[in-house]
Amino acid sequence: MEVNTEDRLQNTSIMRQRNFFAGCTLLAVIANFLLVVKISSTTERIIMVPGITKDLAVEGSVVSQSYLEETALLFVSALLDLTADTISLKKNIILKHASAGSEQSLKSLQSYFADKEDEHKKFGLSTFFAPKQMQVDSKNLQVVIEGVLTSTFGKRGFEQNTLKYLLSFDYVGGHLKLKEFTQVKPKTKEGNDQNKEEEQNKST
Numbered sequence: 001m002e003v004n005t006e007d008r009l010q011n012t013s014i015m016r017q018r019n020f021f022a023g024c025t026l027l028a029v030i031a032n033f034l035l036v037v038k039i040s041s042t043t044e045r046i047i048m049v050p051g052i053t054k055d056l057a058v059e060g061s062v063v064s065q066s067y068l069e070e071t072a073l074l075f076v077s078a079l080l081d082l083t084a085d086t087i088s089l090k091k092n093i094i095l096k097h098a099s100a101g102s103e104q105s106l107k108s109l110q111s112y113f114a115d116k117e118d119e120h121k122k123f124g125l126s127t128f129f130a131p132k133q134m135q136v137d138s139k140n141l142q143v144v145i146e147g148v149l150t151s152t153f154g155k156r157g158f159e160q161n162t163l164k165y166l167l168s169f170d171y172v173g174g175h176l177k178l179k180e181f182t183q184v185k186p187k188t189k190e191g192n193d194q195n196k197e198e199e200q201n202k203s204t
Contacts, residue, residue, distance in 0.1 A: 072143035080129035124154035
């Protein structure tokens with residue numbers, strides 16, 4: 001009789017432990033499910049923040065040279081380091097951080113990425129820009145970056161060109177927004193002669 005009582009107590013204890021662990025397991029499953037639902041319903045927001053390698057300063061609507069340099073490097077990488085697979089993503093990132101002050105600027109950026117998407121898909125092209133030097137105009141929020149653009153055409157080889165690009169920004173809500181991105185073309189001899197002629201005409 002005593003043995004049966006001890007067996008019942010032991011069985012009851014085992015059942016309680018089993019039920020406890022089963023309950024914990026169920027709670028863990030429910031918690032994981034809720035976490036997955038939470039993550040899947042979260043809207044991802046990408047914010048372009050320059051990697052801070054120098055002292056950055058903002059006073060009113062005037063930003064430091066260092067802040068302009070870091071921001072320009074971040075944007076130029078998104079604009080020029082491209083493959084057929086990454087263009088769409090980088091286009092969306094750039095357009096989210098483009099200045100809304102000029103409709104023409106937005107159209108220009110959209111046209112730029114449309115052209116690049118066609119080129120990269122057509123020729124199996126990938127490009128990488130290595131900056132060499134920068135000219136910073138803090139007052140007008142402009143940066144001219146000169147560097148080497150390497151274009152790789154799949155397995156057909158590559159070419160390298162030294163190019164300059166101008167990036168202009170608007171300072172909006174504590175952030176720099178891209179207003180303009182253009183390639184700076186070198187002055188031709190004809191253009192230089194025309195400028196000299198205009199200067200001579202002004203002096204006479």
